[in-house]
Amino acid sequence: MKTLIIVAHPEIENSQTQEFLYQGAQAMNVEWHHLDAIAQLNVEAEQQLLRTADRIIFQFPLYWYAAPASLKDWEDTVLTRNFIYGDGRFPLANKELGIVVTTGRPLKDFRHGGTENITIDEMLASLRAVGHLAQMKILPAMPIAQFSYQQEAEQMQLLIDYQRYLTQPAPDSLANRETWFANQLPKFIAKLPAADQFTGQLIADTFAQNQADLEQLRDALNLLKEGEED
Amino acid sequence: MKTLIIVAHPEIENSQTQEFLYQGAQAMNVEWHHLDAIAQLNVEAEQQLLRTADRIIFQFPLYWYAAPASLKDWEDTVLTRNFIYGDGRFPLANKELGIVVTTGRPLKDFRHGGTENITIDEMLASLRAVGHLAQMKILPAMPIAQFSYQQEAEQMQLLIDYQRYLTQPAPDSLANRETWFANQLPKFIAKLPAADQFTGQLIADTFAQNQADLEQLRDALNLLKEGEED
Numbered sequence: 001m002k003t004l005i006i007v008a009h010p011e012i013e014n015s016q017t018q019e020f021l022y023q024g025a026q027a028m029n030v031e032w033h034h035l036d037a038i039a040q041l042n043v044e045a046e047q048q049l050l051r052t053a054d055r056i057i058f059q060f061p062l063y064w065y066a067a068p069a070s071l072k073d074w075e076d077t078v079l080t081r082n083f084i085y086g087d088g089r090f091p092l093a094n095k096e097l098g099i100v101v102t103t104g105r106p107l108k109d110f111r112h113g114g115t116e117n118i119t120i121d122e123m124l125a126s127l128r129a130v131g132h133l134a135q136m137k138i139l140p141a142m143p144i145a146q147f148s149y150q151q152e153a154e155q156m157q158l159l160i161d162y163q164r165y166l167t168q169p170a171p172d173s174l175a176n177r178e179t180w181f182a183n184q185l186p187k188f189i190a191k192l193p194a195a196d197q198f199t200g201q202l203i204a205d206t207f208a209q210n211q212a213d214l215e216q217l218r219d220a221l222n223l224l225k226e227g228e229e230d
Numbered sequence: 231m232k233t234l235i236i237v238a239h240p241e242i243e244n245s246q247t248q249e250f251l252y253q254g255a256q257a258m259n260v261e262w263h264h265l266d267a268i269a270q271l272n273v274e275a276e277q278q279l280l281r282t283a284d285r286i287i288f289q290f291p292l293y294w295y296a297a298p299a300s301l302k303d304w305e306d307t308v309l310t311r312n313f314i315y316g317d318g319r320f321p322l323a324n325k326e327l328g329i330v331v332t333t334g335r336p337l338k339d340f341r342h343g344g345t346e347n348i349t350i351d352e353m354l355a356s357l358r359a360v361g362h363l364a365q366m367k368i369l370p371a372m373p374i375a376q377f378s379y380q381q382e383a384e385q386m387q388l389l390i391d392y393q394r395y396l397t398q399p400a401p402d403s404l405a406n407r408e409t410w411f412a413n414q415l416p417k418f419i420a421k422l423p424a425a426d427q428f429t430g431q432l433i434a435d436t437f438a439q440n441q442a443d444l445e446q447l448r449d450a451l452n453l454l455k456e457g458e459e460d
Contacts, residue, residue, distance in 0.1 A: 011304075023327070030305035063302075063306050064302075064305045064306065064356065064359075064360050065355070065357075065359040066296070066300075066302065068302070069299050069302040069303035069305075069306050071297040072293075072294075072297075072298070072302045072303075072404060073295065073299035073303070075294045075299075076240075076293050076294065076298060076299050077294070079294060116363070117359060117361060117362050117390040118356070118358075118359040119361075122352065122355045122356075123355065123356055123359075125295070125348055125352045125355065126294065126352075126353055126356075128348075129294075129295040129346060129347060129348040129353075130294050130295065132347050132348075133346070133347075140457075156317075164439065167302055172322070172460040182339060194326060230262035
């Protein structure tokens with residue numbers, strides 16, 4: 001699966017959050033595409049990028065309850081009608097559309113009656129509508145709030161969640177999570193220093209054992225549900 | 231009441247609808263402010279325009295279920311946090327916020343389950359949220375669909391509705407409509423050629439008589455509601 005991250009952030013060099021996400025993305029096999037770094041959009045090249053991706057993720061901070069103007073400008077310029085649905089062809093059909101949205105405000109502010117009086121999902125409705133028209137599969141958005149106030153443990157959790165958002169097959173089910181971790185674990189362990197390889201291997205063995213135990217429990221549960229017909 | 235129309239339209243010279251609205255606005259005492267014609271935004275000047283207006287109207291065609299990038303760029307540049315709510319001051323508080331949104335699609339497409347699968351109000355939620363934060367009074371949006379397919383009579387009706395949207399006091403009640411028409415009628419008649427002045431005066435007299443009759447009917451209705459207590 002090829003993931004394309006379309007980043008809109010006019011002041012990315014001052015953003016701790018984006019730097020952190022960038023490092024997380026670097027560890028995965030994904031393409032990081034920063035719009036504000038492009039002096040002049042090449043419509044053909046941008047459309048080609050979209051055609052070759054399987055999962056397309058828009059990533060941006062909230063500027064006045066929406067993406068920064070650079071993303072809207074990219075939409076208005078690159079997403080021609082003819083590209084999205086010309087001649088009954090839908091080149092983005094069945095590709096996945098994800099949104100990673102960052103904010104300096106706490107998430108609890110984004111609800112009716114809250115300080116901001118609008119929900120995250122409401123703010124992203126227009127982007128989702130584009131995906132809907134292009135016949136894409138819409139993934140639940142991933143909001144990241146107040147990154148710089150987070151403890152290190154929270155940030156590490158966020159890193160994993162973000163990496164899963166970039167590459168884990170949808171939907172975000174227990175089975176898909178397990179498979180993703182099983183695939184990632186050997187790569188993580190391979191990066192450990194030699195002295196930690198033994199511990200790493202123990203973790204991998206334990207994880208494999210847990211998976212096997214879980215599988216057995218699931219089978220047992222299914223048997224109970226079916227009743228004792230045999 | 232001072233009305234400021236902030237127009238965002240990158241191809242305004244090709245837009246019949248905008249030309250029509252422009253003519254309608256010219257007949258009223260309002261300010262037409264076309265963002266795409268501005269090479270470099272002057273933040274101070276833009277903020278000053280907002281400060282001196284009583285009713286601020288955003289007017290634009292739908293580009294991918296939102297305003298064109300030029301309006302978002304204006305928001306990101308002009309609406310600094312410090313301007314909107316710095317130091318507990320809200321310079322836009324109690325001003326009215328209106329939105330005139332044009333589309334080439336029929337309005338019935340904009341509903342859940344329709345072709346576009348998103349409502350007009352949903353698309354405008356982010357703009358309304360800015361107004362809410364700035365403590366503005368939000369007016370119901372005025373959508374204009376498929377202007378070029380309209381018959382002349384519909385277009386004339388639209389012209390009046392638009393002019394009322396620009397200048398009629400809110401809410402759009404029967405009483406406010408009547409007062410608005412009573413104020414406008416002498417101006418319209420004054421513009422008629424000399425040969426039509428007599429007819430114009432007849433219309434004005436009929437309108438005044440209708441208003442008086444309506445007033446009497448209202449009084450009678452109120453008496454009936456109160457019962458015959460005296």
